[in-house]
Amino acid sequence: MTEGEVAKRAKVSLLWVQRLEANQLGKNYRLLHLFWVFAVFGLTPYELYKRVGEMTGPPLWLEKERRRIDEKDTTGRADPG
Numbered sequence: 001m002t003e004g005e006v007a008k009r010a011k012v013s014l015l016w017v018q019r020l021e022a023n024q025l026g027k028n029y030r031l032l033h034l035f036w037v038f039a040v041f042g043l044t045p046y047e048l049y050k051r052v053g054e055m056t057g058p059p060l061w062l063e064k065e066r067r068r069i070d071e072k073d074t075t076g077r078a079d080p081g
Contacts, residue, residue, distance in 0.1 A: 001040075010036040 007017045012033045019025050020037065038048055057063075 006037060006040055009040040012036060 003017045003021065004014055007014045010017070010033070016025075016029070016033060017037065019029075020034070035045070038045055041048070043051075
């Protein structure tokens with residue numbers, strides 16, 4: 001499915017879909033538009049983010065927290081940074 005087809009089915013602009021794909025949406029984008037894009041693919045937000053997480057691994061902030069916890073477990077104290 002092309003970006004144009006997704007935009008047409010979700011009833012959003014092509015530019016909006018391109019910004020979504022490039023992770024360049026501003027803070028004022030409408031959450032409702034995002035749900036419309038999810039619906040085009042027959043997914044809920046949870047399902048989409050779960051699939052993305054499976055393909056890309058955990059987010060960086062979560063990996064940093066996991067390393068901090070692992071460090072605490074091995075040394076008995078929390079890593080300060």
